[in-house]
Amino acid sequence: MSKISILPESLTNKIAAGEVIERPASIVRELLDNSIDAGGKNISVDILYGGKKLIRVSDDGSGMDRDDAVLCLERHSTSKIKSEDDLFNIKTLGFRGEALSSVASISKVALVTSTSGSNTGTKIEIGAGQKKDITDAPPSPGTVIEIRDIFYNTPARRKFLKSNPTELSHIIGAVTQKALAYPEISFLLKNNNNELINVSAAADIKERFIQLYTEEMFNEFFEVKQQGNHIQIYGFSSSVAFTRSNRSYQFIFMNRRSVRNPTVSHAVYSAYGDLIPKGRNPAYFLFLDIDPLKVDVNVHPAKREVRFENPDDIHRFVAHAVREGLRPKKEKGAVYSATAGSSVYKDIKRVAGRPGDWSVREMLESAVKSAGTGQADFFDGSALPRINNYIHIGDAFALEVTRDGLTIIDRHAAHERVLYERLLKKTSLEIKNLILPIRVELPAKEFNIIMSYKDIFHDFGLDIEDFGSNNVIVRAMPEEFNKADMNGLLLDIASSILEQETTGSRDETGKQNLLKNIAASLACHKSVRGSEPLNDEELTLLISDLESTEMPDMCPHGRPTRIALSLDDLRKMFKRK
């Protein structure tokens, strides 16, 4: 008996859907692509319950006549390519003809569409039985497509969906991406009838950037602009002072398609080189336009990856363009000061990362060298007899000399550890009500995340309220955060929550990890910025606070807080033993 059978179409569609549709945001992305390809100028997206209940995308594009409307839901139905030649010269966002059929196979669909000249429009509904129901509709030009109950017939996949706020964040991300790539189109996004994104047609990417984010944030970026053969790049990359703790805010658009591409991102990092600390990430919005013949866009079912014909050329081109953008700043001196700070970081990281590779002496040398300014103080000898006093090395380290040796303390890391444990234990935190509450305007995605976790922040002593239009008001916070950059802090924390929520489990361990992550980000943020000098008394307090933590030798991210050299170590270093 034969073992092989051809799978029924209902099943092959579901298999295809698995590749294209991971979550509600994937559907939003595909529907937006279609509306953009159809020439829509005003596109709106309505969401209920993070897209799990409903996704509705309306556009004022070309619409479809009845025949096309019936066909568009079939597998491999497309108006965008006809021949193999077309496949290697793609100028539209879609071309595989499987988005709508995939969506229809795992959800309930209602499509209303009409072309501009026609007398009647068409409505097509596909319910639970997957049967198409076709009726007349009013002839209003454009298309409205409603997707309900995603994965209703594939419960195993439904299980993988995350909480509504997390799914909504991915949707906000998808709309943000399209809005960045198409500034000339107006986008409206609503969740449960709340407006989250509302951007009218903009003149250029800069204007769109400011609509989506803030002018304040835009000012942290420099322009990248370069013309090559068959390729050009345009966009913005962050100044070395505006780095992020993760890779959110890294956008690459290739022929206006948002893609992930290791060649391009590696080129960007290589342009920054040592200018930003290890472990921090630049933010960038880069638009590459490249001859469609020189790039293959058909390498990923959801079209999120591309393959370049000459990746080495692309790498060189992008790295050069970003480096050029960075350069003018250097002359103003801004980059230099940040460089000094960053080398300190790098050395800490090296000391921390591979202790086995380093002799004690190298560690000491490195710590002293990287700190820069404190060298004279350290070596002129007069400093050494000071017992139980601190010598400040640069703005990162303090050196404590005792009769039995010496300890180098990374003030930032030490402070981070202390604050982290206080936040988690909710002890010794002094909460301050702010006389002047701080207002922070956030991008829609981060706003959504911060507001949905406001109870957790409250537990950590941060009182955050919704102030409308993606603004939050911070009314109270732990005394320690007095001088923190609230904007940067909330942005970073939102990204780390989203990352954790997306990759982590939803059980108790997942929850605990999330709490720890938030505490670590909070602690880090306060401490990254806090490079104001401490006097001896404050340092003594910090060190005794550090002593009383559970893990005094390590900051929450695993870097050392202090390195001690005993007399014995010194004897060994000087070959007296």
Ligand code: ADP
């Ligand atoms: P693809 O976009 O890869 O062609 P889809 O399954 O997404 O495949 O869509 C199939 C076809 O349906 C498209 O090629 C297009 O002709 C038509 N279509 C889909 N959405 C719209 C829309 N919003 N407006 C007009 N036509 C549309």
Ligand code: MG
């Ligand atoms: Mg499509």
